[in-house]
Amino acid sequence: MCNLNERLLKRWQSFSESIKNQMSKILTQQTKSEISLNKFMESPTRSYEEISNNSSSNVPKTNSTQNKDQSSNNENTNDSSSVVSEIQKTPNKDQRSSQTVTRQSLIVGDSILKGVNKSGLKTDVDVLTCPGKKLHEIESNLSREIATKYNNIVVYAGGNDAASGSARSTLYNDVKSLIRDIRRKSESYAVYLCTVCPRIDTDVLPLNELLKRTGEDMNARIIDCHQAFVFGNGNTARHYYHRDGIHLNAKGTSALVTAINQQLPIARHGSGKGSVNEHPQIASFTNRSRWQQGNKCTVCGLRNHSAEDCYRNRWGAGGYSYYHGRYRKYRGQRRVMAPTMFPI
The missing domain is CATH 3.40.50.1110 (SGNH hydrolase)
Structure with missing residues (x-):
């Protein structure tokens, strides 16, 4: 039993040492990659235009290229001055409120x-x-x-x-x-x-x-x-x-x-002339024309006039509401007492 325990202990120690070695290798690789990435981030990057400009700067300029550069510089100054003048011309909020x-x-x-x-x-x-x-x-x-x-x-x-x-x-x-x-x-x-x-x-x-x-x-x-x-x-x-x-x-x-x-x-x-x-x-x-809109009189049921102009509304007060056009007491009903020519 003692020999068996010793063997198991040795195997466990060797296994743990191998794991430690592998972990140390991984950590060293990670630190190296971080150092290289930091160096890459700290170094300034150059665009393709800068590289082309640097390469062209090594070539001696001719008279035509110098004239072009001067004209471009003049255009840039003119553009900047025009932008400044436009900014000065635009009114502020206070000026807009006063207008x-x-x-x-x-x-x-x-x-x-x-x-x-x-x-x-x-x-x-x-x-x-x-x-x-x-x-x-x-x-x-x-x-x-x-x-x-x-x-x-x-x-x-x-x-x-x-x-x-x-x-x-x-x-x-x-x-x-x-x-x-x-x-x-x-x-x-x-x-x-x-x-x-x-x-x-x-x-x-x-x-x-x-x-x-x-x-x-x-x-x-x-x-x-x-x-x-x-x-x-x-x-x-x-x-x-x-x-x-x-x-x-x-x-x-x-x-x-x-x-x-x-x-x-x-x-x-809608249009202004009321089309x-x-x-x-x-x-x-x-236009003095008859009621041709298809509206039905709510009192007598005919279509040639409105309820406001119906002859039945003339028979006594209280049958027709003056302002709202609604019938209070005699809605849709004919009055019992109609006007007669001769007194009874």
Whole structure:
């Protein structure tokens, strides 16, 4: 047993020594490779162009090559000077902020313009709303906001003046002073006057006639927005208004923007002259034609008229809601008591 143990011990020692020798060889090879790699990384590398330039530098230069080198040096200096001049010409952020940005159009007016969505307009069109303001108050607000120059200015105002009972002479003078104030800023401004859409608190027809006459006197362009809210029979398109009968809902605001866009392209989509009729029901009544749009009357079921013009709505109050066009008590039903010619 002792001899067996000694043999095993000797074998184990020889095996361990062989492993140590192999590991030492591997470590020495690794250190050598690391040293050579470090030397290679420390030595500067030269590109093919440098080698070719060095080889060509050994060759003596002729007169033509010297002239070429001088011309190339001159071109490099010229390029550098041009770059410096361009850098000097480009404005800084402070200089850019101080410069006035030229916009295309500005629409200014009272609270009727409050529902105009800026996302539906062009990027160079701005809207300035002055809720409850009259003409002279809008003039003062406009003089502060006109720091950025515009090519076109659209004015929708005068409804609050007419509703407050202002005299026609006062309205005429206020409109003239507003146009003069705009022209005083710059004579290149194109001024557009919008006629006022119908409202329940006042009659806007005298105001619109005054606006048209003032526009002709002051050489301003007229945008007839009133006709977009009136049928051919003279009735007002009530479904374009809120409950108060003054301010416009989403459909009414769309009709107003469409009327302005026909004279001055401000909308992001569609052509400026209104090639697509967005409000066919208005056009049909304006042309004195019958209701040919295929819309069915929700009261009697006929297709030759709308529910608003149905004869059944005339039989008593309460059957038809004035502003929303919805039937509250007698929706789709015929009134029991019809008007008779002779009293009972």
